[in-house]
Amino acid sequence: MRLAKAAGRNEPEDAGNCRGLAGIWHAALLIRIRDLSSAARVLADVDKMTAARREVGDGLAAASLLCAADLAFAKGDVTTAVDVAGKGIDQAQRAGLHRLVPDARTVMALSALRQGNMSVSKEFADQLRDGALLGQTAHRPSQSAWVAAQLLEVQGGPTRAAELITGIVTDDQLLLELLAAQPAAAAWLVRATRQLGAEALARRVVSVASALAARNHGLRAVAAAALHASGLLERDPGRVVAAAASHLDVWAAASAWEDAGRLFAVQPAGRERAVEALESAADGYASATAPRDARRVMSRLRSLGVRRGHYPQYAGQEGVSTSALTRTEAAVAELVSQGFTNSQVGERLFISGHTVAFHLKKIFRKMNVASRVELTRAWSQVPTAAAWGAKAQ
Template sequence: MDAAVNHATKSTGDADSWHLALAAAGTRMDIGPVPEHLLSGSCETAGLIRRSALSWLNGRLDVALRVAAEAMDVECDKGHEFCGLAGYWCVALLTKAREFDAGWRTLHSLRAGPADSPRVGATSQVIGGELLFAMGRVEDGLAEVRAGLELAERYGVRSLLPTGYVVMALSALRRADMRTCLQFLDKLTGEALLGYFGQAAGAWVSALAAEARGGVASAAGLVAGIITNPLVLRQLLVSEPAAVSWLVRVCGKLGAVDLAEEAVRAAAITAADHPRIGVIRASASHAAGLLAGDLDMVGVAANLYPDQWCVASAQEDLADMLAKRHGERENAIRLFDSALASYTAVGATRDVSRVVNKLRDFGVRRGAIRAVERDGLLPFGLTNTEFAVAELVSQGHTNNEVGRQLFISRHTVAFHLKKVYQKMSVTSRVELAASWKTLAPQPSDFPERDPQDA
């Protein structure tokens, strides 16, 4: 750990206590009592931020929140710029706890003061955007994260980048915009190789993308790696409430009952450690209910979740369970409709498409759902669905793979692909791919960093 601390100090400067704590903690699989020399720091505020970050990394969000609040109340006597960011670290933790009202109040009070530097401005926008995204104010959140990342990349504030990249990748995946999702996953990989990475959230989003692109078998290695790595799993359980139910769902499809049981067991322990944080109890109940086939436990989760996307996920799982029971057709449809409304409200068009197809299996049609949203006019007069099909086919995906990602049949993919060929005046996948590289709109990127800022 000392080697990691020394390296982080050289890389970021002693004032960047938040990143220093993350780098040090990331070198150990099991964080025991934190060495005092890591906590003392160069001032009391820095020591408290380190203690808070290390507690979060070890799966104790409650302790991390308490210590972060203490850090906000202690005035730094060394004039460190980073210590002035303690409040934003507290907002980040409140977002993980889905304590939206407290997070918003804290953010509002912090923004009442001046943004004295690019670091402060970037932090305010990335952390504030992450909060808005979790609250369901998706477009506002993405706009803030995008602006914050632009500042962070321009001025080399690298400890912020993974947080922003995870939000951007996850939002793109939920919109079935795989090109943008993979763009940000590539950026995350680069940060991981350089050591600027908290591991868990990025690993989970990477697994989500792998499953979306190639099915559950493609995500099997990452899923096993997440569940069997105690540090990563503990981080994930106190950071991403949607993660553990997804892990259990995928393990069920893979027939990996032992891994599902381990994930549920870890979630139960985490929930017992956090009796006052409802979202952690909800995610544990959700996962346990899926594994046991217990409607009541999944129902408890749906009622406890403060996160609208998570509510929709639990409602969809409840509907899936009811759909297998005799005489529950109307209740299943009602829950699918509720999930559909919530997914639509947060712009999760990929999830919307999946639920629409499930309703169609019941003979219920809810109208055409656009699989991917794009601003402005699409090329060649393509519809949103045609655009999504063309983009995936141009990347080399088969009709079956495209259908799996967009939750439509391969026959429907073939129908849309024929329309694409007609509108673009091409006759083959090879011609489509060649045309797409030069003519399709590219996802917005951020300015390149000056190498001296890296």
């Protein structure tokens, strides 16, 4: 970070785009440690410094847009992140910098996943998985692989993503790169490897995350990630709560509160603390524009006898012509249109298969369709979902 900052201030006789690129790199590093206000200032300075030299198809413009998309996503402004990432893809392709495209797709894929836009997530999963396995990602191969693993895990459970998860954790360079860049990655990998029954891999993640934090003393985001992962490994809810309070990333903090709630829930007399932690998780996911995750937490709260009035909105259904659909019905329609069975839809929405069937009958009536095939055809005309699909190309 010190070197990137110094490079951005250097003024050689013929700097070209070097100062601008150094500034973008500095901003990217600030985003990784979630110093978002400083990152925004650096990017603004880059824009002022290079605006006069930018042209259509300029590589510097593409890099700046992709960094701005990362920044918007880290702030929880998913709509802006997707829009800016789409513009970044266009600029990168115009400039012939096709190997920058996976960086934008990681932002768009995570945005789709968190908003519950599962049809788009499936497309991104294939793109990112293929790019990662074929070595087509230039700057952040571990992040492309990690995002693809998350999407595959949602679609078919940890076993479907086992190859990517194992590949990330067992590769020294990939694992270190990912843990240095994504505050939520360490805890996610611990959860995933444990679900695969790979305790040794979970311990490896914690070991590398802890060593990274020790080498970068004073970087709060790195320390919080290591604390979160170690608390999960040792099943220590107090440690996970401390991580939740320390996380600078909104989504990572929400995931820590959720993990703490799960750990408290299995303790004798732990219900009250579990509810408190899960309430914090639901609020955090809402702030991070992550309705899919918020719905999962609300399901856990219901199992503890707590009901919240607000039910998070899934993305991509605002343009449905039959606006009489409820939010839950829209979510059911989205997943059914992808070919999921009632039981599979129930697993993803945290409701029973019988409840899915009940909602499906009402959806058919409201949308004036008679079958799942007709529903799929009608749902493909949803404007917002179509727009996401275009950006994925």
